[in-house]
Amino acid sequence: MELFSLGLEHVLTLPALVSIIVGTILGVAVGVLPGLGSVVGITMILPFTFSMGQIPALALMLGVYCGSVYGGSISAIVINTPGTPQAAATALDGYPMAQRGEADLAIGWATMASTIGGLFSVVVLIIAAPQLAAFSLNFTSIEYFALGVFALICIANVSRGAMSKGLLAGAIGLFLATVGVDHVTGDMRFTFGSFEMTAGISLIPAIVGLFALSEVFIRASESTRVKAVIAHKVGFRLPPLSAWKPRLWLLLKSCTIGSFIGTLPGTGAATSSFIAYSEAKRSAPNRDKLGTGEPDGIVAAESANNAVTGSAMVPTLALGIPGDPVTAVMLGSFIVHGLAPGPRLFTEHLDLVYAVFLILVAVNLVMFVVGALGAQIFTRALKVPEPLLMTMVVVIALIGAYGVRGNALDLATAFIAGVGGFVLRKAGFPLAPLVIGMVLSQMIENSLRQGLLLTRGSFLAFFERPIALSLFILTALMLAWPIIRWLRDRNREARNDIKNT
Amino acid sequence: MTIIKTVFAGIVGTLGLGTAALAQDFPAKPVTIIVPFSAGGGTDITTRTLAGPMAEALGGEIVVKNTDGAGGTIGTAETARAKPDGYTIGMMPVGPMTTQPHLRELPYSPDSFDYICQAYSAPSSLVVRQDSQFQTLEEMLAYAKENPGELNYGVQAVGSIPHVAGLGLASASGAEFTFIPYKGSAPTFKAMLDGSIDMFVAHISFLTQNSDQVRSLAMLTSERVSTAEDLPTAADQGVPMNFPIWGGIVAPKGIPAEAKAALEKACEEGMNSEAFQARMAELRMPIAFMGGDEFQAFVQSEFEKNDKLLTEAGIKK
Numbered sequence: 001m002e003l004f005s006l007g008l009e010h011v012l013t014l015p016a017l018v019s020i021i022v023g024t025i026l027g028v029a030v031g032v033l034p035g036l037g038s039v040v041g042i043t044m045i046l047p048f049t050f051s052m053g054q055i056p057a058l059a060l061m062l063g064v065y066c067g068s069v070y071g072g073s074i075s076a077i078v079i080n081t082p083g084t085p086q087a088a089a090t091a092l093d094g095y096p097m098a099q100r101g102e103a104d105l106a107i108g109w110a111t112m113a114s115t116i117g118g119l120f121s122v123v124v125l126i127i128a129a130p131q132l133a134a135f136s137l138n139f140t141s142i143e144y145f146a147l148g149v150f151a152l153i154c155i156a157n158v159s160r161g162a163m164s165k166g167l168l169a170g171a172i173g174l175f176l177a178t179v180g181v182d183h184v185t186g187d188m189r190f191t192f193g194s195f196e197m198t199a200g201i202s203l204i205p206a207i208v209g210l211f212a213l214s215e216v217f218i219r220a221s222e223s224t225r226v227k228a229v230i231a232h233k234v235g236f237r238l239p240p241l242s243a244w245k246p247r248l249w250l251l252l253k254s255c256t257i258g259s260f261i262g263t264l265p266g267t268g269a270a271t272s273s274f275i276a277y278s279e280a281k282r283s284a285p286n287r288d289k290l291g292t293g294e295p296d297g298i299v300a301a302e303s304a305n306n307a308v309t310g311s312a313m314v315p316t317l318a319l320g321i322p323g324d325p326v327t328a329v330m331l332g333s334f335i336v337h338g339l340a341p342g343p344r345l346f347t348e349h350l351d352l353v354y355a356v357f358l359i360l361v362a363v364n365l366v367m368f369v370v371g372a373l374g375a376q377i378f379t380r381a382l383k384v385p386e387p388l389l390m391t392m393v394v395v396i397a398l399i400g401a402y403g404v405r406g407n408a409l410d411l412a413t414a415f416i417a418g419v420g421g422f423v424l425r426k427a428g429f430p431l432a433p434l435v436i437g438m439v440l441s442q443m444i445e446n447s448l449r450q451g452l453l454l455t456r457g458s459f460l461a462f463f464e465r466p467i468a469l470s471l472f473i474l475t476a477l478m479l480a481w482p483i484i485r486w487l488r489d490r491n492r493e494a495r496n497d498i499k500n501t
Numbered sequence: 502m503t504i505i506k507t508v509f510a511g512i513v514g515t516l517g518l519g520t521a522a523l524a525q526d527f528p529a530k531p532v533t534i535i536v537p538f539s540a541g542g543g544t545d546i547t548t549r550t551l552a553g554p555m556a557e558a559l560g561g562e563i564v565v566k567n568t569d570g571a572g573g574t575i576g577t578a579e580t581a582r583a584k585p586d587g588y589t590i591g592m593m594p595v596g597p598m599t600t601q602p603h604l605r606e607l608p609y610s611p612d613s614f615d616y617i618c619q620a621y622s623a624p625s626s627l628v629v630r631q632d633s634q635f636q637t638l639e640e641m642l643a644y645a646k647e648n649p650g651e652l653n654y655g656v657q658a659v660g661s662i663p664h665v666a667g668l669g670l671a672s673a674s675g676a677e678f679t680f681i682p683y684k685g686s687a688p689t690f691k692a693m694l695d696g697s698i699d700m701f702v703a704h705i706s707f708l709t710q711n712s713d714q715v716r717s718l719a720m721l722t723s724e725r726v727s728t729a730e731d732l733p734t735a736a737d738q739g740v741p742m743n744f745p746i747w748g749g750i751v752a753p754k755g756i757p758a759e760a761k762a763a764l765e766k767a768c769e770e771g772m773n774s775e776a777f778q779a780r781m782a783e784l785r786m787p788i789a790f791m792g793g794d795e796f797q798a799f800v801q802s803e804f805e806k807n808d809k810l811l812t813e814a815g816i817k818k
Contacts, residue, residue, distance in 0.1 A: 046540050181572065198571040321687050330541070332545065
């Protein structure tokens with residue numbers, strides 16, 4: 001309790017509070033703008049944090065981090081362009097809702113789900129950070145491989161339309177991520193002799209092209225006259241409590257998935273939101289309507305991706321291992337401020353750890369307010385004349401694509417991905433599986449090959465590890481689930497028939 | 502005639518003034534330092550720490566730009582190709598400068614640059630978990646010789662200095678390791694904590710920050726490190742090795758001599774500043790300034806040394 005009040009003392013200062021608010025607003029803004037994601041946001045503020053005090057610097061970075069993970073959902077809903085890769089699953093149901101004229105309600109669901117997900121993960125962080133960090137060390141390359149294979153099932157679950165097209169899109173995604181350096185041998189793959197290609201195809205420019213630019217191309221290709229006029233509601237509408245009730249279990253499950261994935265370094269919010277969405281497709285109350293503008297999808301994706309924010313701090317703080325590029329930058333800034341993360345942090349600087357907890361709580365609450373107020377502005381984007389809006393999207397998307405690593409090739413990547421995305425969409429291919437493929441490809445390939453080096457080439461040894469084996473079995477069960485359900489329903493029907501007769 | 506003379510004198514005068522003005526006016530606009538790795542990493546933080554005091558000494562602005570990708574080679578190539586006017590320079594670490602060119606065709610070599618200064622040189626260390634069964638390098642090497650290939654040696658990237666150091670250790674001692682490449686230092690550190698690997702090479706600030714989880718088996722330096730006198734070197738334990746993880750400022754070849762001199766002076770003054778020295782002391786990093794000429798000769802010798810090790814190990818392509 002004493003430490004709690006010490007932490008509170010750290011946070012209840014003007015610079016810290018201002019940082020929380022400014023950071024969160026900035027985070028939501030970079031999240032909303034396609035391409036300018038969490039990494040660009042945190043890189044932008046990094047130089048400022050050097051000259052700030054320890055706590056305000058932490059507050060600013062955590063604000064940007066959490067805000068940006070949430071902000072991506074808004075553009076996913078409003079213009080069918082996930083502002084960040086983490087929000088790719090949100091577009092699946094968010095945009096259809098907006099098309100029905102319910103953007104205000106969709107943002108309401110996303111904001112509530114994000115805030116609850118974020119707060120849930122802070123609670124997890126407070127209760128069990130050292131234990132979870134210790135548990136995450138049970139995950140070697142072999143377990144990562146098993147988790148990656150498990151996550152691949154999402155491809156089947158987020159595909160709309162023909163399953164063959166979904167699987168093909170997923171395979172394209174897996175393949176695209178193999179371009180560039182082979183991390184196990186150092187060889188170059190599919191670079192066609194071009195030096196620039198050795199950097200590989202970066203995720204963010206590809207997503208910017210696939211979603212944002214292809215959306216622009218699609219709209220430009222459609223006739224402007226035949227469009228139905230939809231009465232878009234401007235603003236922010238919270239779903240009533242009665243609508244939340246049947247979805248509580250879904251919410252809790254998605255928060256848990258997000259919080260767990262977050263504790264594993266090297267995975268992240270994009271993976272967790274797809275896994276949660278996939279689980280929703282299997283078991284959510286309205287699973288059959290998923291993909292057509294069903295709040296269940298938004299709730300699952302948004303609570304899971306924001307639940308990563310708090311738990312991603314678990315390995316960062318407790319082990320000194322950053323989980324993703326964003327927490328890596330944060331870790332760098334901690335070190336600049338003379339703070340050495342690791343087990344020692346929890347014994348020697350517990351007051352700072354508590355300050356981080358409190359900052360995260362505050363950030364999530366501020367995020368809710370920023371979302372509610374911001375929605376007034378963002379939903380107005382739907383009323384902006386389309387040519388103007390689309391031009392802005394192109395400019396911002398290209399700035400984002402270039403900004404991630406300052407490589408001019410990324411502009412070409414974004415453009416080609418835009419044309420590719422346009423062709424794929426016209427041909428009825430879903431884009432979400434492609435993103436899943438790109439996100440998981442390197443994790444699956446590298447962990448498999450590292451795992452084989454560790455077992456000296458034995459595949460059998462993969463099944464001797466309990467966690468990996470459980471994940472493989474779970475994968476098999478998930479794949480067989482439609483058959484299991486079918487059999488169950490048939491039995492039930494048969495029983496009912498017997499009863500009736 | 503007088504008119505021509507006047508005009509001529511005018512031209513000469515302007516030209517003369519022009520050169521004089523150039524000497525004083527560098528920099529006339531912000532100088533960009535390219536860091537070939539992402540923001541928040543060791544190279545980036547050192548660069549940003551130095552950028553402030555160096556800009557002050559230069560009397561201008563310095564912007565840090567991160568161009569990440571392909572083991573740092575993308576940003577290094579960008580520096581080599583930049584306009585040689587002194588306004589685009591790069592903080593180039595040992596890897597992209599002296600190991601990557603041996604691994605594949607790159608659009609640059611050490612000859613593509615003018616050398617400004619060495620900005621840091623972190624002693625590297627062979628680290629193990631705190632609870633490792635090995636207390637000394639000799640114990641570990643003896644075990645590795647008895648059980649060839651049983652110990653797992655993690656590397657942050659194929660052909661990186663930690664990898665080259667491991668190859669050097671194997672060739673100098675006759676021990677055999679299984680090298681397991683990860684993608685970057687965070688996953689390598691994780692693999693060590695989860696028990697996948699037995700050891701890896703990190704630089705001294707990593708050791709300082711994580712001293713409750715890892716310890717040094719041997720410093721890979723020719724002499725004991727001034728900021729860590731208590732840690733024995735590999736040489737102390739019978740295997741002479743020296744693998745510093747260094748980096749320095751370079752410019753595309755052919756920058757104006759005035760700009761080069763101004764940058765070199767600013768680099769030295771920046772490194773002598775209190776702010777920079779205090780930060781380095783916290784990380785237990787020795788200050789390692791080298792002037793342009795000395796740095797160039799050093800890079801060349803490192804280039805040849807790593808060439809030899811990579812060729813011997815059969816990794817050179």
